Amino acid sequence: MKASKARHYTQQLYSTRLRGVFGHSDHPHDEFDEVLRKFLKHNPTSNVTAQIARDEWTLHLDVLKFFEKEGYRDASHANDTPEQIMLPPIMQEGSQLTEDLRAAVERLSIAEQQQELSITDVATTTAMRGLGLFMLGFDEEAARMIHHSRILDSDPTSLGSDSCSSQIEYHASQVILAAVIRGLALERIAMHRGDRHLRTALDSYSRAIALHDRLRGNDARRGGLTNGFVDEIERWIEIALYRTVLLTMRLQGSQKGIEALRIYQAKEQRWPSTFRMPQRNVLRNIQATQLNQARTSVPNGVAVKSSVPAIRTTSKRRVRPEPPADKPTSAWTQEFQRMKQAAIRALEQTASFPRADDSNANVDQLANQLVLSWRLDDESDAASADEVVDLLYGMTRITYRSQTILRQLVWMLVAADALEEASQVANKYALLVESTWQAVGVPINQNEMHQGRTIDSALEYIETILQVIYVELHKMKDVKRAHTRANRLMKLVGRFPDHTTADKEHMEGSLPTIEVSSEWLARILRAAGTTAFAIACNALPSRRSESQREAIALLREATQLDAEAAESHYALALALAQTQQCKEALISARYALELEPSSIDAWHLIVLLLSANQDYQGALQLAEAALSQADSDEAADAKIPMNGMPSRLTHLVSYDYPPSAWERGASYVRLFSTYNVLIEITDGVQAALENQCELFEAFRARFSVATSVPGQRRSRDVATDSVPHLNGNPIHELTATPAEARQAYRSQTERCLLQSLWLMSAASFRRANDLEQSRDAIQEAENLNPTDPYVWVQLALWCVDAQKPGAAVTCLYKALACETDHVSASLHLARLLLRPEALHLRASHAESITAVATAQNGAESLLNQSLLDEGIESDLVAEARKSTSLSLGANAQTAASGNVAPAFAWKQNPTLAPLSVAAGLLRTATLYRGYDSPEAWHLLAQLSKQTGQPIDIQRKQLQTALKLQETRPVRPWRIALAWP
Incomplete structure (x- = not known):
């Protein structure tokens, strides 16, 4: 009975030491003392083993207290890279903790000289001495002592049958600890003596990993370890595995590093969810970076020319790198899916909010790589953007005031067509960036860090706000909101709108003025000019003409600063056209088309300009040529070539915001509608009615949401469906998910487009005196909205x-x-x-x-x-x-x-005649939204004649109507081109 209890408490002592300080409650010392007391009671001759165990425990506690005092923890590794890996701090002379640890090391050195030590006790004293020397900064002594002790050559798994399983595992933990300490010491030495010591450190880690494989590699029970803690073996082997991945990438290249990463990922299945999460995130980051580099690199033996797809763009301007034209391989896509799954698991397992002094760098980089992977996979797929949006929202919970996460979230919400949500997130992003700039200044370079957080540069901020301005202006049609943001950017670069002095003082705020290149200034001027012109169209009559001239001046300057920007020339041409300067508009529109020959809207604008010059036959032929080219380009892009890259003839690669395939489809249908109007003018109403069959077929071939049930949710990816909190509504519980917001936006746009086709058909039938068919078409339009x-x-x-x-x-x-x-x-x-x-x-x-x-x-x-x-x-x-x-x-x-x-x-x-009502209607129309309508001025002239107004007034009104009629296109500019 006595012998059984002695063996039992011996095993319990080994198990307690194997669990380590971290594997116990808030009072680990009390628990250890109780186990040690019972061990000595039933093993009275094992005083040396008990003393070694006490010194070991004390040494671990001292190291833990020192780490807590210095703030060293797992999060300290958040910025690790293969070139620079964080090492534990060194204990300095003069503190009580240092003296206690030094005393423990000396006692262990004395105990090691005794003859009656077991092989496990010898391993413990060697490992603990090495840990103590390393913490005190004696790296060479620690590495030399462990090497000469031959502890790394021992194999605890070969101990005799007299040893219990807990003793074997504890012994193995000390060998692994010694190997890791030797590797860490050699890494610190290599900081001053070169990379040859890193190769020795890598060998030391490899020995620890090999021992772990022999001990637990094939044990299914150990492989399924799901306890709430890990023991010393797993705690130290994670360090070896982690540093092996980073050192292998540094010394042997990415391919060998990925192989080491695969080993790490296989081992991490046994660990609890929150164990070493920052280090695991570092490796996920590296995996994502390597994945994206593999996607963008050109294979050996492949000519660079063959990797360039066929495009129509003649402009040399490129705002961002073009994604690969070829489709990703199935292996790459599967790896991307696994990476997203890993990110989801990380977000599920991280429940605590980060501390204010925690670094965001690791999560920021992972967010950048996820977004890049989405772009490399298929950035035209808005549905896949939903998954990245969910992941980015999850990342906001594990970062503190991350500007990178919010910036990427804005971009991905725009990509997912969750436009209102993107605008709201942009407000938070702008507030965060501007408040940071006010506190620490505007960073000169990108990725500048402040208190562990990346500060967005001026260009990153401007790029994001320009994207939001484009969305609010062209997609949401919120002109005032876009105009406010554009003025803010103008103020940032020192270009104030033409306001009074009081207005300028109100706008100045506390942000400094920054200098940008001519290309960036041109983009800001284009945004400001476009929004200013849209505002001017609804301005007071006394300010409209002047405001339009100012807006056109901004657009002219934008084209001068960046002559390769087709978007600027297009915006200028449209502004000139709306101010009856059709000759100049035609020059700018043609130049925009020369830069981007695949731009359907540029073709459409020139068609309208020809019709404004009453060249209906020329406009008809040009519209037909544009539609034919668009059809052939789409067919060419859809083909899968046997050799070489697929073409990208429909891609407007020089645009800041190239239209998606869905947006291009809407532009195509609008051009087709104008083409149908021109057919009716030139060939008669019956020819137009026959052509409308093709028009409706073109719509049906490009859109399908208009026929779906309003409010019906689209299916989400299976990966994110399994994460309930990621699918939650991020801003407010009533906020639609990105999929719902996209469906609502696209369904509304497509319904409006289809409704315009029915109304066009109704008008044609009415002009053909087929009132029954006309009435049916009106009913179809009414059913839509x-x-x-x-x-x-x-x-x-x-x-x-x-x-x-x-x-x-x-x-x-x-x-x-x-x-x-x-x-x-x-x-x-x-x-x-x-x-x-x-x-x-x-x-x-x-x-x-x-x-x-x-x-x-x-x-x-x-x-x-x-x-x-x-x-x-x-x-x-x-x-x-x-x-x-x-x-x-x-x-x-x-x-x-x-x-x-x-x-x-x-x-x-x-007493009030109907003519008074007509006068109110016409005067209101000509002063505001109908100021450019020739019918409004002609009716106003008729009213003036009936009410006996002076001849001069009538003549002026008729002249205005005639001037507008002379430059009137077959369809209103803004309606035909969906311009705000």
């Missing part, structure tokens, strides 16, 4: 042709209720009101228009009063009140949707 004012305008025109003028008025006021300043609705209503004999009107129209314009919800405010005389209300308005738009003006049709109430409000006022 019943609140679009163009639906009701088109229905009003149908009612006029169907001899239903009262219903036409109803429809036009419905259009004004949907959009209170809608130009087309205002003009058509004014045209009807200029012929009051057609209707028996005697209502106060002016009050109605005021109510529409000022009410928060124009439609609801205009439902309770009467427009027409009581005598005819039952014939016209009552029918609209109880029917759908499908039955407006029809004799017998069944309602297919909800009721359409008359969207207007009136009070009886016989």
